[in-house]
Amino acid sequence: MKAFLCRCLPLLLLFALIFTALAACATEPGGASGASEAGGASSGAESAAEGFPLEEKNFGGKEITVLCVDRHTYGVMQFVPDSELKANAVNDAVAERNNLIEEKYGLTIKAVGENFPIETLRLAVTSGIDDYDMICDTMMGMMPLIPENLYLALDDYIDISHEWWDQNANELLTLNDKHYLLSGDAIITDDDYTYLLLYNKTMYADNAELSGKYGDLYDLVREGKWTLDVMYEMMKAVAEPDETGAWSENATYGMAGSINIGNVFMNAGGYLPAERTSDGGIAIALGKDANLAAFDRVYDLFSDSTTTMLVERYPQNGWDIVNTAFQEGYALFYSTNASSISIFKNAEDEVVSFGVLPNPKFSESQDRYYHTVNSGNSSVLAVASTNVENVEATCYLLELLGYYGKHTPFKSINDAYYETTLKLQAVESDDDAEMLDIVFGNRIYDIYTMMPWGSSPTLGQIYGQVLTAGSNTTVSLLESKRQEIETDIQNTLNEFSKLN
DSSP states (O other): OOOGGGGOOOHHHHHHHHHHHHHHOOHHHHGGGTGGGGOSOSSOSOOOTTSOOSOOOOOTTEEEEEEEESSSTTTTTTTSOOTTOOSOHHHHHHHHHHHHHHHHHOEEEEEEEESSHHHHHHHHHHTTOOOOSEEEEEHHHHGGGGGGTOBOOOTTTOOTTSTTBOHHHHHHSOSSSOOOOBOBTTOSTTGGGBEEEEEEHHHHHHOHHHHHHHOOHHHHHHTTOOBHHHHHHHHHHHOBOOTTSOOSTTSBEEEEEOTTHHHHHHHHTTOOSEEEOTTSOEEEOTTSHHHHHHHHHHHHHHSOTTTEEEGGGSSSSHHHHHHHHHHTTOEEEEEEETHHHHHHHTOSSOOOOEEEEOOOBSSTTSSSOOEEBOTTTOEEEEEBTTOOTTHHHHHHHHHHHHHHTTSOSSOOHHHHHHHHHHOBTTBOOHHHHHHHHHHHHSEEOOHHHHSOOSSSSOGGGHHHHHHTSSSOOHHHHHHHHHHHHHHHHHHHHHHHHTTO
């Protein structure tokens, strides 16, 4: 993502660019348990700012059909604009991009929205129907089905090293030597479902002890001093029971979230529940000493019902209760997806003044901040295996979508997404945009959590289940599941090996 200041060009300069263009045409502490797999910078080494680097082609008006999620605000809109929607930054940016691609490259996009696109594609492929050229659906839905040959291996068609493709995704979203799934600047539904922290600016400022000691939280992040221990100190400092002395939904908490917070914060330290082995296998890392010690810290923070409110602790309407608690100022921090920013922005009721923060480091010596991509909602792209006649055009379009999601003579869809996301009540600072750049530029694709290894709880669900178990049962729960999980892992590896 470009830095936010680059997105704030004066309008005259923006118009000048338009007309000119149209005229021209953790290693610490989790190094042994997965941090090395988290990837480096999320963009490729090259820069294509001077122009689209591929040979210019015109496909004479060829239509490419994308099967996509219609239950997300931007699921369809990121491909095709809504003609009835007026004055929407993302919608307008998509329209401009599509017009340019059609006029210059002779490609048009048709979007087919479905609740569960992967099931529609699965039926089409097994029936030999080639109605869909490409698909955009959730990682959790698409990744486990790679062995079913639903998608093309893209290595011979797309240069995945281009800077608009997320290199972390390229490294982690595969279990063999081929790449089937893409994430990056071509879409915005990957960003919208990345975990981050929101914080209550008013609550923090009003706590003289905390704000006096730590000052500007954005500076704390920049200095690399935003850590788990600092966050926990703040959580404890603001937590108060309700007026009856109970820790109810009317109490004030340091943190709001769901049991996903277990995986989110383990990933924030660079820890993954499994790891690749030197012989190409996968070993469970969740039970290693370093991981267990790290989860002890996470467990102490978020199993404490006097500092953390979790959705799952409320038998009914848990999500509404937690969302409302933060919205109305009863929680200092909220561990949530980036999509919550737009939700709060569009809320009819008043929302507390809040800002954006990355997930904290486990210690100041950790190399960077890590952010989990929500595999159940965040999207990836793939080309349908039944796509024979339109393969070249489809892959060329994917490169165009990626390039023009990053480099445009007009406002890109990613710029428009930032603008839409950040225009909040009392949140219009460049600081928040800088924090989003940190979040989106340092993402973890936890493939081991999204794979269905073991019956419930799966390998990826163990941390969440333990958080509400009443005691830290990680070791005993893992050992009771280990054989089943290891069998499923080996079966998955066998299936992927057949694709090589």
